[in-house]
Amino acid sequence: MPDVPSYLRRGYITPEELFGMIPKPSEERLRAKPVAVPECPQEIPCAPCREVCPTGAINMPTPNDLPIVDYEKCVGCSLCVQICPGLAFFMVHYVGDKARITMPHELLPVPKRGDEVVLLNRMGEPVGTGRVILVIPREKSMGDTAVVTVEVPIELAWEVRAIRVPGGKRND
Ligand code: SF4
Numbered sequence: 005m006p007d008v009p010s011y012l013r014r015g016y017i018t019p020e021e022l023f024g025m026i027p028k029p030s031e032e033r034l035r036a037k038p039v040a041v042p043e044c045p046q047e048i049p050c051a052p053c054r055e056v057c058p059t060g061a062i063n064m065p066t067p068n069d070l071p072i073v074d075y076e077k078c079v080g081c082s083l084c085v086q087i088c089p090g091l092a093f094f095m096v097h098y099v100g101d102k103a104r105i106t107m108p109h110e111l112l113p114v115p116k117r118g119d120e121v122v123l124l125n126r127m128g129e130p131v132g133t134g135r136v137i138l139v140i141p142r143e144k145s146m147g148d149t150a151v152v153t154v155e156v157p158i159e160l161a162w163e164v165r166a167i168r169v170p171g172g173k174r175n176d
């Protein structure tokens with residue numbers, strides 16, 4: 005029986021595992037403007053991210069290959085985040101001592117710009133609070149999901165991958 009990768013057994017991928025598979029954007033690039041980073045480690049037949057990218061930044065010779073972003077070609081438009089059915093694309097932008105994380109947000113309620121929200125890591129655990137600075141509602145999104153940009157402490161840039169809106173429903 006083939007070995008099951010640890011991220012599949014665990015249910016989420018760590019930054020160390022991710023950047024063992026794809027390149028990590030340089031700090032200089034992360035500071036220049038938002039950059040899209042796919043967290044899509046499985047070779048599945050899927051390619052809407054590649055098709056929607058206006059600059060051809062997503063390199064994927066066949067739909068079964070992993071998406072690899074040419075960070076120099078990425079203009080930070082967020083279309084890949086909006087359209088990815090696996091909710092696997094994020095954007096990261098370092099601004100001073102903060103990081104702005106752009107993520108899909110499928111749960112209700114959708115926050116408003118300026119809201120303080122609970123920051124969640126890949127396990128869904130709270131790791132702090134952050135402020136919403138941009139919302140693309142579902143109706144204006146290319147895909148079927150709202151997209152939220154939240155400002156977080158820079159040391160959490162590679163930890164925070166979801167938010168909980170105060171007043172929203174909890175599963176725990
Ligand atoms: S953010 Fe825009 S330019 Fe960058 S990889 Fe995604 S779709 Fe392409």
Ligand code: SF4
Nearest residue numbers: 044050052053088090
């Ligand atoms: S659209 Fe999403 S799930 Fe599909 S290949 Fe791209 S990153 Fe992976």
